[in-house]
Amino acid sequence: MREYVKLTERDNVAVVTQDKAKGTEIMPGLKLLDDIPQAHKFALVDIPKDGEIIRYGVVLGYALDAIKRGSWINEHMLRLPTSPSVDNMPWGININKNLPEAPRKTFMGYKNPEGFYAGTRNILGIQTTVQCVQGVLNVAVEKIKREILPKYPNVDDVVAINHAYGCGVAINAPLAEIPIRALQNITKHPNFGGVLMVVSLGCEKLTVEKLIGPENNTPENVIVLQDCKGFDAMINAILSMAEKKLKILNARKREELPLSDLLVGMQCGGSDAFSGVSANPSAGYAADMLVQAGATVMFSEVTEVRDGVNFIAERCVSEEVRDKLANEMRWYDNYLAEGQVDRSANPAPGNKKGGLSNIVEKAMGSIAKSGTSPIVEVLSPAERPTKHGMIYAATPASDMVCGPCQLASGIGLQVFMTGRGTPYGLAAAPVIKVCSRNEMKDQWFDVIDISAGAVVTGEKTIQEVGTELFNFILDVASGVKKPYTEQYGLHNFLCIFNPAPIT
Numbered sequence: 001m002r003e004y005v006k007l008t009e010r011d012n013v014a015v016v017t018q019d020k021a022k023g024t025e026i027m028p029g030l031k032l033l034d035d036i037p038q039a040h041k042f043a044l045v046d047i048p049k050d051g052e053i054i055r056y057g058v059v060l061g062y063a064l065d066a067i068k069r070g071s072w073i074n075e076h077m078l079r080l081p082t083s084p085s086v087d088n089m090p091w092g093i094n095i096n097k098n099l100p101e102a103p104r105k106t107f108m109g110y111k112n113p114e115g116f117y118a119g120t121r122n123i124l125g126i127q128t129t130v131q132c133v134q135g136v137l138n139v140a141v142e143k144i145k146r147e148i149l150p151k152y153p154n155v156d157d158v159v160a161i162n163h164a165y166g167c168g169v170a171i172n173a174p175l176a177e178i179p180i181r182a183l184q185n186i187t188k189h190p191n192f193g194g195v196l197m198v199v200s201l202g203c204e205k206l207t208v209e210k211l212i213g214p215e216n217n218t219p220e221n222v223i224v225l226q227d228c229k230g231f232d233a234m235i236n237a238i239l240s241m242a243e244k245k246l247k248i249l250n251a252r253k254r255e256e257l258p259l260s261d262l263l264v265g266m267q268c269g270g271s272d273a274f275s276g277v278s279a280n281p282s283a284g285y286a287a288d289m290l291v292q293a294g295a296t297v298m299f300s301e302v303t304e305v306r307d308g309v310n311f312i313a314e315r316c317v318s319e320e321v322r323d324k325l326a327n328e329m330r331w332y333d334n335y336l337a338e339g340q341v342d343r344s345a346n347p348a349p350g351n352k353k354g355g356l357s358n359i360v361e362k363a364m365g366s367i368a369k370s371g372t373s374p375i376v377e378v379l380s381p382a383e384r385p386t387k388h389g390m391i392y393a394a395t396p397a398s399d400m401v402c403g404p405c406q407l408a409s410g411i412g413l414q415v416f417m418t419g420r421g422t423p424y425g426l427a428a429a430p431v432i433k434v435c436s437r438n439e440m441k442d443q444w445f446d447v448i449d450i451s452a453g454a455v456v457t458g459e460k461t462i463q464e465v466g467t468e469l470f471n472f473i474l475d476v477a478s479g480v481k482k483p484y485t486e487q488y489g490l491h492n493f494l495c496i497f498n499p500a501p502i503t
C-alpha cells in the first residue's frame with residue numbers, strides 16, 4: 001500500500017495516505033518531524049522563508065517561515081499567491097484529441113420533444129412563482145403521492161419546486177435576470193417531460209407570465225391560490241390538475257438514445273486533499289469517456305477554478321469561449337470584492353481538516369473532475385447549453401447553489417465528489433456520490449455510491465475507478481440503478497442564486 005502521494009515531478013510536498021507518527025521513516029532517508037494527519041502535506045525538501053510550496057506542479061503559496069524537510073505543512077504556514085490574470089489568457093494550446101474510448105455509446109432515456117437533452121426520470125414537477133405557496137403545496141403533494149401517484153406507475157415522483165425567490169425582491173434589478181432565468185429553465189427541465197403545472201399566489205412580483213410566458217398562462221396550467229375559496233378548494237384544485245398531468249406523463253416511455261442526448265453535471269463538496277488525487281481525477285476520466293462518446297458534461301464552481309483558470313483557458317476551443325470564461329471570472333471577482341472578500345473566503349473548516357491548505361490547492365483538485373476534454377462552451381449561471389462536449393458553467397461553488405444552477409442548465413443527473421462526506425441530493429435529478437478515501441466509504445457505506453479510495457492506496461487505477469463510474473452513470477441515467485440519495489429521497493432545498501437586492 002502506498003504511504004504517500006506525490007503528484008508531479010516538480011512538487012516539493014507530498015500527502016500521507018494514513019495518519020503518520022512523528023519519527024516515521026516515510027521514505028528512505030526521510031523521517032517525519034511532526035505527527036502528520038491523513039491527507040496532510042509534508043515537506044520533501046527544506047523550504048526557505050518565502051520559498052514556493054508546490055503541489056500539482058503549481059505554487060500553492062509561499063512559506064511564511066523556513067520549513068524543514070519532513071515537517072507538517074498546514075494552512076497556517078503559507079501565504080496565498082495572487083490569482084492568475086484573466087487578461088489575454090492563451091487558449092487552444094492544450095486540445096486533447098486522444099480521449100479514452102467509451103465502452104458504451106447509448107443509454108435508455110426519455111427523448112426530449114424540444115430537441116434539448118433527454119430526461120433520465122419521469123417526474124411531475126410542480127412549479128411555484130413564490131415561496132408563500134410552499135406550505136399549501138407541500139400538503140397537496142403529500143396527498144398526491146399517497147392517493148394519486150400509485151395509479152400512474154410510469155411516473156417516478158411528484159416534486160414541488162419550492163424556492164425562496166418570487167417576492168420581496170428587486171425584480172427589475174439587472175442582476176435579477178439570474179434567479180429569474182434559473183426558475184424559467186428549471187420549469188423546462190427534461191425530467192418534467194414538457195408538462196407545465198404552476199402554483200402561484202396571485203400578488204407576487206415573479207408573475208406567472210414571467211415564469212412560463214403569457215402563452216402558457218392558462219387555467220389548464222396555473223392555479224392561483226388567492227382565487228380559491230378556502231383551503232379545501234386550494235388542495236382540490238392542485239389534486240385535480242395533478243391527476244390530469246400525471247395521465248400525460250404516464251404515457252412517457254424510455255427508449256435507446258445516443259449519448260449525445262445526455263447532459264451530466266459534476267460537482268464537489270466537502271473536499272479533502274485526496275479529492276484531487278482520487279475522486280475528482282476518476283470523475284474526470286469518466287467525463288472524458290462520456291465526451292468521447294458524444295455526451296455533454298458540465299463542471300462549475302467559480303471560486304474553485306479561479307486559481308487554475310489558465311488551465312481551463314488552454315482547453316478552450318475558440319477565442320470566443322475563452323473571452324466568456326474571462327468575463328465570468330471578472331464578474332465573480334467583482335461580486336466578491338463588493339462583499340469585501342476574495343476567493344480565499346472559500347475553504348471550509350472541514351476542507352482544512354482534510355489537508356487542504358488554501359483555495360489554490362482546493363481549485364487544483366476541483367478542476368481535475370473536468371478531465372482533459374476540450375472546453376466547447378462557457379455558460380453564465382443557470383443558462384442552458386447549446387453545444388455538446390465539455391462545458392464550463394460559471395456558478396457559485398456552494399453545493400446548494402451550484403446544484404439548482406446545474407439543474408436549470410438541464411442536467412439529467414449530477415456526479416458529486418466528496419472527501420469529508422455530504423448527504424446532498426436533488427429531487428428533480430439523481431445525484432451520485434463518489435468519495436476520495438476508503439475511511440469515508442467505511443463511515444458512510446450506505447450513502448456513498450462509489451469509492452475512489454483504492455486510487456489513494458495504489459490498489460486501483462484512476463482508469464479503473466473512472467470506468468466503473470462511467471458505467472454507473474449510464475445505469476443511473478437509464479433508470480436501471482438508483483444512487484443512495486435517490487433511494488432515500490434526500491432532497492435539498494433549491495437555493496436559487498440571487499445576487500440582486502432583496503427589498
Ligand code: CA
Pocket residue numbers: 267268269301397398399402
Ligand atoms: Ca461545491
